[in-house]
Each structure stands twice: as structure tokens, then as C-alpha cells.
Amino acid sequence: VPNPAPRRSAERSAEEPRWLSSREEAAWRAMALAMHTLPAALELQLQRDSNLSYIEYHTLARLSEEPDHVLRMSELAALTNASQSRLSHLVRRLERRGLIRRQPDPRDGRFVNARLTSRGYAKLVASAPSHVAAVRAFVMDEFSPAELQQLREASERIVARIVASDSVQHPVV
Amino acid sequence: VPNPAPRRSAERSAEEPRWLSSREEAAWRAMALAMHTLPAALELQLQRDSNLSYIEYHTLARLSEEPDHVLRMSELAALTNASQSRLSHLVRRLERRGLIRRQPDPRDGRFVNARLTSRGYAKLVASAPSHVAAVRAFVMDEFSPAELQQLREASERIVARIVASDSVQHPVV
């Protein structure tokens, strides 16, 4: 949906920027629409089927990948691309729901370990099938393995560019 | 960053879902990371350089594309993929900043016309170059025309799938 430029008939500034060609603009609009629509659809699916937001789901999922279902808050924040503050608020809510438990690291009290509870793990196991089905339905089943590989590479190139530009703190995963 | 499934060693449910293969999962993680990173980088750029959010920028941009820089609130909401409520709040803030003015349609008082002020248009003209430069730097300049065309088609296929699944209200653009 986005259109980054005012009409090209707009006044010429000192250093005329390189506007997007109509092909580029069409490509960009399509990409921007997809980047809006897909996350929204996944949020909706998770909320409807599992009463979880996307980031809540992935917080549980990340913990479930650890040997003991435990991660330090700071590591969990990095892995979920959340700020520490955001994660702290988020985990507080998940803790209230009994899905996660926090306790200070016994070895170093500066760290706090977030651990998936058995209820939290059960919640994840119950939520995963419909979410994976949605990812398949919206994306995976539409593309051939070769196309998926291309999409992966394109995605990686975009992220690499952003990271290289230092516009954003480096993502961890 | 997303990992949609708990470890594959998780219990088998009645109807075992089709988990993602490792290739699929890698592709999905890369795409999900890009879908997170790119919008965040653009938000950051707009906020830093122009003190506008992404949706605020596009609200101004959409209006600027209309002959008289005017759109009904409902049309503007559809074009920016915002709910009427969200847009109403948003435009109220932009109106406070003097970038947009609202007035009821003289012909039919049920409609409200949002009009870009001259300050609003000047703001957009001042903001566009750096934003377009960011879109180029992060995406357009990385890909060949053929690759951009592929990305466009892939994006359109994803959106079409989501729309077909009726998971979400139909986007207008």
C-alpha cells in the first residue's frame, strides 16, 4: 500500500532524489502490502485459535527449543527481537497466565532465568499445529523448494543491507 | 526469528500436522526476520528524519496523490489498510500538527473529507527524499529488475492466498 513519493510533478529540490520507477514502485507496493498482510493474518490466526499474540507464541517457542526450556531474559529478548523492556512486560503477563516462571540465576543474581512451565509447554504444543498449518497455507504450500530458496536468499539480502547500514541494532537470529 | 513448531520430538497428536522441513523452516525464519527488520528500519528512518510514523507518512502520501489532496476518511482508511477507528485517532493527531484538515462533505454530511494542508504537503515533500533513499538502500538497489519482478509476484501470491483464505478483510490496494 505504501507510496514513498509525492507525485513526481512535485517541486525539484536541490539534489533531486532518484525516485522509484513505475516498475520499482509496483514491486515495492506489492512487497509492502505482503509485509503488512501476512503478519496480520498470522496474528489473527494465533489470537483466534490459541489466544496468543505472535510474539507470545514465539517466546514460548524459543524457550521450548532450549534443553531445559530456560533462557535468560536478555537472551530471550535478543532471540525474539524484543527490547528488554518489552519482554519484561510480556513475560510478566505470561507469568500471570502460568505459562512461564521467572527466577534469578542462582549463580549470578544479575541474570533472570525465564522457564517454560509445563502448562506453557502444553499450551505451545496445543497451539503449534494450527499455526504451522497457517504458515503452510499462506506461504509454504504456494512455492516450490527452489522458489522458497530464492525467497530465503532475498530476505537475507535485505536484512544484510539493513544491518550493514547500521540503521538498526543487529538481530541475533 | 520465528519458529512455529515445538521440537519435533513433541508428542504425536491424533492428526499429526505436517511440520516444516528444515529447508522450509530456514526459509520461513529468514522471511519472518526480514518482515520484522525491514518495517522496523523504515519506521526508524522516518521517525529520525521526519518525525513521522510509517502510517502517518503514507497517510500524507495517499492524500497527495489525489487531485485536490482530499479523500473521505473511509477511503483513506481503506487505502492505508487502517481501521476507521485507527485512522480517526491518527488524523486527529495529524490535524493537531496542522498537516491535515477535516471537514464534513457539504454534499453528504455523513462523509468527512480529509484534506492535506499546505504544511502537510510541504512536510511530505521534505520527507520523501530520505524515505525513498532508504527504500532504495534497503531493497531496490539490491535487486535486478528481474528479481524485483519475482519479489513482486511472490508478494502478490502470498497476499492472494491470505485473501482467498478469508482470514482477513480484503485489502483495497
Place this chain on the structure above:
DNA sequence: CAAGATTGATCTGTCAATCTTC
């Protein structure tokens, strides 16, 4: 005092009314 974590204030978006106009 530096890093990890949390907190509280504020801002934005959502949801469920409500209001207005035709």
C-alpha cells in the same frame, strides 16, 4: 559503575459502544 532487568509514564491501536446523517 556497568550490565541486566524492571518500572511507570506516555503513546498508539483495538474494541465495543455511540453519535450523526441520510
Place this chain on the structure above:
DNA sequence: GAAGATTGACAGATCAATCTTG
């Protein structure tokens, strides 16, 4: 009464402190 638009209450995210531990 239906459609467009707004409103207010609430939920979630951000930002700038603040607190704690080593």
C-alpha cells in the same frame, strides 16, 4: 436503520528513569 465517523476504555509497546547485582 444503515453507513460513516468518532469516542472512551483498555491492552500493548516505547522511552526514559530506576533498581540491583557483581
